[in-house]
Amino acid sequence: MAINLQKGQRISLEKTNGTKLQQVCIGINWGAIEKKGLFGFGSSKVAVDLDASCAVYNESKQLMEVVYFGNLASKDGSIKHSGDDRxxxxxxxxxxxxxxITVDLSRLPATASYVAFVLNSFQGQDFASIPFASIRIYEGTATRVNEVFATYDIAHGAGFAGHVSMVMGVFYKKNGDWKFNAIGEPTKDRKLEQTVQTVMQNYL
Incomplete structure (x- = not known):
């Protein structure tokens, strides 16, 4: 499945050896903002708090659960968040x-039909003001990357400037098999609750 998706592409989660992908992760790497001192002398780092979250919906597109910095694991343990980096x-x-965020697709509730990954800038810092911010969606664990199948550069990507929220991608179940839609779209939302609603209305 060695594939690097562009936004808008959809893939089956069947691996090159014919087995189904079970463990998927989304990882976010970003930098603090460097603030120049008065008249260009010296500089300081301004903390950036990006929040990766995962929302689960049923077949009727109703929200079942959200895993985020305030709820680090789903009730059944199939989804786990590494913790808040501020x-x-x-x-x-x-x-x-x-x-x-790690998702074990094989352990998700049978009623789960969509698993969406979203990103929010908690303090409202514009994505374009962040020196580097990259997202990768991959097979593996929180400490081991087996195969990356989608990456986004939101600090330099056209279209992300002026935004503080985005939908990264959605896993969806079709005929019993999980597939992935690489969305990579900024939204006009300011808060996680709004982004979760935007996903439900526009991306499932």
């Missing part, structure tokens, strides 16, 4: 994800 990398890009 600063971003302050010493330059370390290449590591600041937040990771």
């Amino acid at each position: 600063t971003g990398d302050t010493g330059g890009d370390d290449g590591l994800d600041n937040e990771v």
Whole structure:
């Protein structure tokens, strides 16, 4: 399945050896904003709090559960959040994800039909003001990346400037099999609750 998706592409989650993908993760890596001192002398780092969240919907597109910084695991343990990072990398890009959400597709409730990943800038900092911010959706665990199948650069990607929320992608069940839709679209929302509603209205 070695594939790097562009936004708007849909894929089956069947791997090259014919087995079904079970463990999927979304990882976010971003940097703190460098603020120049008066008259250009010195600089300081301004913390950036990006929040990755995961919303689960049933076949009728009704919200079942949200896993986010205030609820780090789904009731059945099939979805886990690594915890809230409120600063971003302050010493330059370390290449590591600041937040990771892991989903075990095989353990999701039978009633779950959609699993959406969204991103919000908690303090309302514009995506374009962040020095680097990348998203990767991959097979693996919070500590091991097996195969990346979608990446987004939201700090430099055209269209993300002026926005503080986005829909990263949606896993959806079709004929019993999970597939993935790489969305990568900014939204006009300011808060997670609004983004979850936008997903329900426009992206399922």
